[in-house]
Amino acid sequence: MNFRVPVEAGHILQFRRAVGQLDAALADDAVAPPTYLMAADHFAPDYERRPQAGRPWPGPVVAPAGGGGGFHAEQVFEYHRHVRAGDVLTATVRPGRTWEKAGRRGGRLEFHETVTEYRDAAGELVVTATWVSVATERIPE
């Protein structure tokens, strides 16, 4: 899957405030904070954590406490250079590795990586982001 990610100064400001820098100022050539590309999900078609026309909300992403669902366990960013306001990136998403592990309470844990490569208008790799989700087997009560 490919999608375009325009990086705007106002969005960087909003994201900086959201991660605790409440005195951040608007800067036309702002460097994005290190986790900024999480916000690229705004531009991902069919992103399941956003209400979309014609789809029930909340969808299957919502799982009860105590297992049976999947959650975001780990995140890795590799920076070839840092994102700046004015960049127009292209995100390419592909599945990464999958592995299993025994959980502490006897259930099985399944890990899945989703790797997103962000390239700039010149085609140069800017950031590689790896999302690791873990699905927990429901533990018998």
Place this chain on the structure above:
Amino acid sequence: MTAVFHVGDSWERVVVHDLTRTQIVMYAGASGDFHPLHHDEPTAVALGYPSIFAHGMLTMGLSGQLLTDVVGDEGLTRYAARMVGQVWPGDTLTTTLTVDAVRAGEVDLAVRTVNQDGAVVLLGSATARQ
């Protein structure tokens, strides 16, 4: 970056004090992650959670502010984190960075964020240019 790092150098800071639901909602809006468990209290309670809780990526973002203050806005070459504990409204989070290794031109840092009870909520690592 002109700073010279040494193994064992350490920085510590409260990255959020008494986390508000408003801050969590700001993160939902800015990041685009509108998962109901992070803002919709009746849904969270109905599913067995005591309240809504913060996005793990909000904790990684809050912790990252200390990282960029130490290594500079464009210093990082890698930042990785495991979300090991949930973060709730009212939590106060403290992040500690420690230099693990220094190589020619590069430095590795351990990232650890705990809540007001000392429970670890995030364990991470980062590499920066120096």
